[in-house]
Amino acid sequence: MVCPNGYDPGGRHLLLFIVILAAWEAGRGQLHYSVPEEAKHGNFVGRIAQDLGLELAELVPRLFRAVCKLRGDLLEVNLQNGILFVNSRIDREELCGRSAECSIHLEVIVDRPLQVFHVDVEVKDINDNPPVFPATQKNLFIAESRPLDSRFPLEGASDADIGENALLTYRLSPSEYFSLDVPTSNQQVKPLGLVLRKLLDREETPELHLLLTATDGGKPELTGTVQLLVTVLDVNDNAPTFEQSEYEVRIFENADKGTTVIKLNASDPDEGANGAISYSFNSLVETMVIDHFSIDRNTGEIVIRGNLDFEQENLYKIRIDATDKGHPPMAGHCTVLVRILDKNDNVPEIALTSLSLPVREDAQFGTVIALISVNDLDSGANGQVTCSLMPHVPFKLVSTFKNYYSLVLDSALDRESVSAYELVVTARDGGSPSLWATASLSVEVADVNDNAPAFAQPEYTVFVKENNPPGCHIFTVSARDADAQENALVSYSLVERRVGERSLSSYVSVHAESGKVYALQPLDHEELELLQFQVSARDAGVPPLGSNVTLQVFVLDENDNAPALLEPRVGGTGGAARELVPRSVGAGHVVAKVRAVDADSGYNAWLSYELQPAASSPRIPFRVGLYTGEISTTRVLDEADSPRHRLLVLVKDHGEPALTATATVLVSLVESGQAPKASSTHSAGVVGPEAALVDVNVYLIIAICAVSSLLVLTLLLYTALRCSALPTEGGCRAGKPTLVCSSAVGSWSYSQQQPQRVCSGEGPPKTDLMAFSPCVPPDLGSVDVGEEQDLNVDHGLKVSPFKFRTHKFYLWKL
Structure with a gap:
């Protein structure tokens, strides 16, 4: 415990403990301590827990707390050691004034069980207040x-x-x-x-x-x-006088009302009323002086009564009269010059003029975008303004004169990347603290035609069935231009070229605005299998920019050609071929062969042969090969057979609907000695120059089976890798075509992949087997009839090419 005198004699601790213990017994739990005022934080007051007989370990569990009704922050108890110490400054005069006794009453409360103790801490006075007179x-x-x-x-x-x-x-x-x-x-x-x-x-x-x-x-x-x-x-024989005839005072603007400007002190050598001075403004002072200042008549103190604004008035000239109270009164005069000092109380002002907007994206570096002027009503450093720009790119501020700036272009613009910039100009003065203002400026970038129209892909593949109606919509091209307004207005046109002896525009046209491509006339697969051309897209800029896209239009075959019988063995529907057959031939002997071709392709060109029954000869000993067209005997001929037979052979393709042709073969049965020698050769199926065409239909069947299987796998892989996402349009019915080889169109494998019909409202697609012209490497296109090449393909197949009219076929053999 600290004594009031500032020292702690060791012999007094025991005495203090005895006194406290006695006070505990006599006062039923009331303790008394003393502490000098102005004691520092942490100053020891007393071991309150020990003096109250409480164990340190039970202070927290029993919720030990000390409550002061006056100010609870003056004293504090350390719950770890049970010591009462000074927590904040204690001022005895503030607590008790001039009272002789001053103490702080603490109410100590513990729970479990509930106990209440009263502790008085006497605040000892120290000599910390000097004598004070009412006035200096x-x-x-x-x-x-x-x-x-x-x-x-x-x-x-x-x-x-x-x-x-x-x-x-x-x-x-x-x-x-x-x-x-x-x-x-x-x-x-x-x-x-x-x-x-x-x-x-x-x-x-x-x-x-x-x-x-x-x-x-x-x-x-x-x-x-x-x-x-x-x-x-003394007697009133002297007028009041000021120490100076003119006073100069400096005061900051916006000073608080009631602030003293100056206290004048006039002197009068006289005495009493003769020397008693009264101060007042001269009658000639301006009204604005009276509005902003007042003077105490007795003390001569001039104070502020209105707001002082440096920007409105920075100098006040005040004439003061000092008058004594003698008889007669006498007066003295002086002038007070009040200079108002500037404070940084005005925010800079920003003015944007001469805006050159929008800015072309091809504008040169240094192009002036806007003129900026700033103003600050303050003076000195408070009125010195600097400007900054955010963001810095692609513009900058250039100082042209005091408080004048130009906003200029500092780097290249690209409207397609950024079409507009939101700029913030910040003006900051040099005051302390500084004030600032901001102005926003939106700079729009005007478009320049620097982007050509672009197609999504350089090439499109379109499939159109032949015999389409004139004006049929077959595809729509679309190009996008990154520019704006007229620079992005795209028009489409054909890139004219010759297709054979005719111009491209006689086949197709393109709508200038929509990009829709139309077939102007029916297309013929037999005449034109592939129509490849370019469509040009041009914008409306000056100068215009453009780009081209390639369209490959594959004309799909339809069954529009009936089978045609070959000469000279076929006389058509109006004539007949005559054959002499010995009666001695056995069963299976080939007596004749009907040959026919179909100008169509694929399924539509696959021919089958049927022998029509004759009403006059119900027992005809002949039959015709379904796919070979060979007429052979079905049994051994005998004498009962009629010597002449008229055979009617129906040639039918596999189109939808099927088209047919008929051939008449007249067979005469003769004795063995009457048959021509050529019959032996003819029965073998090889007659003069036509031997190269032996078994053509048989080879077609083999080719269909082998190549179709191979192409199914090839087309699936090819389509998945390159053309799975290729968009296109049909003319009469929208669809998503698959890119395939031109010669595969109409094949059996193609029919399995192409469920939709292009430019057709017909029923479901064919699913039957049909002949086709397969995709082959370019080097195979030069193979002539009779030549044979080995191709290292997937299964080690051997290809034998042959040419059939205008189509080239390849027979794949194991």
Whole structure:
């Protein structure tokens, strides 16, 4: 525990413990401590837990707490060691004023079981307050005619402390005119005063300056002083005068109302009312002075009454009159110049003028976009403004004159990347703290035709059935232009070229605005299997830009050609071929062969042969090969057979619907010696130059089976890798075609992959087997009839090419 004197004698701890213990027994749980005021934070007060008989370990579980009704933050208990210590500054005068006794009452509460203890902590006074006089200066006006021993009362000092610390003694500075009259303790009624010891002479000594000192009884001693100004009064023969004829005062703008500008002090050598001065504004001062300032008539203190604004008025000229109260009154004059100092109270102002918007994206570096001017009503550094720009790219600010800037282009623009910029211009002054303002500017980038129209892909594949209606829509091309407005307005046209002996525009046309491609006339697969051309897309910019896209239009075959019988063995429907057959031939002997071709392709060109029954000869000993067209005997001929037989052979393709042709073969049965020698050769199926065409249909069947299987796998792989996502359109019915080889169109494998019909409203697609012209490497296109090449393909197949009219076929053999 810290003693009031600042030392801690070791022998007093035991005595203090005994006193506290006795107080505990007598006061039923009430403790008394003492602490000096102004003790520092953490200063020891007492071991409160130990003195209350509480164990340290049970302070927290029993919710130990100390409550002060006055201010709970002055004292605090450390729950770890049970010590009561000073938590914050204790000011005895603030707590108890001048009361002789001052203590802090604590209510200590613990739970489980509930107990309440009362603790009083006495706050000891220390000499921390000096004597204080009501004023630092006391003016005494004494007429020079006052007699000796005249007493002039003075107001003593006061001390906020108590006891000896507040016991005051007074002394007066040496003076031949006055002495100090101090009352004794039993003369409390009689105040402190000055006693005149020598007659005053105003002309010799117009005023006296005395110093009155008050000393308290504390240790160490503290003192307080007051200046005593004794003015000797005289008759009113002098006017009040100021120390200066002109005063200059500097004060910041926006100063608070009531702030003192200056306190004038006029002097009058006269005494009493003759020297009593009253201050006022001269009658000639301007109204704005009266609106902004006021003057105390008695003290001459000029204070602010209205808001001072440097930007409105920075100098006030005030004429002041000082008038005494003599008879007659006399006046003195002075001038007060009040200069208003600037404060940084005005935010910079930003003005945007001469905007050159929008800005072309091909504008040159240094192009002026806008003119910017800034202004700040403040002065000096408070009015010095600097500007900055965000973001910095692709523009910058260039200072052209004081507080004038140009917004110029600093790097290249690209409207397709950024079509508009939101710029923020910040103006900041040089004040402390600085003020700033911002202005937003939206810079739009004008488009320049620097982007050509672009197609999604360089080439499209379109499938159209032949015999389409004129004007049929077969595809739509679409190009996108990254520019804007007319620069992005795309028009389409054909890139004219010759297709054979005709111009491309006689086959197709393209709509200039929509990009829709139309077939102007029916297309013929037999005439034109593939129509390849380019469509040009041009924008409307100046100069215009453009690009081309390639369209491959595959004309799909339809069954529009009937089988045609070959000469000279076929006489058509109007003639007949004549064959001589010996009666001695056995069963299976080939007596004739019907040959026919079909101008169509694929399934539509696959021919079959049927022998039509004859009503006149129900027992015809002949039959015809379904796919070979060979007429052979079905049994051994006998004498009962008619010598002449008229055979009607129906040739039919596999189109939808099927088209047919008929051939008439007249067979005459002769004796063995009458048959021509060529019959042996003819029965073998080889007749002169037609031997190269032997078994063509048989080879077709073999080719269909082998190549179709191989192409199914090839087309699936090819389609998945390259053409699975290829968009296209049909003319009469929308569909998503699959890119395939031109010669595969109409094949059996193609029919399995192409469920849709292009430019057709017919029923479901064919699923039957059909002949086709397979896709082969370019080097195979030069193989002539009779040549044979080995191709290293997937299964080691051997290909034998042959040419059938205008189509080239390849027979794949194991």
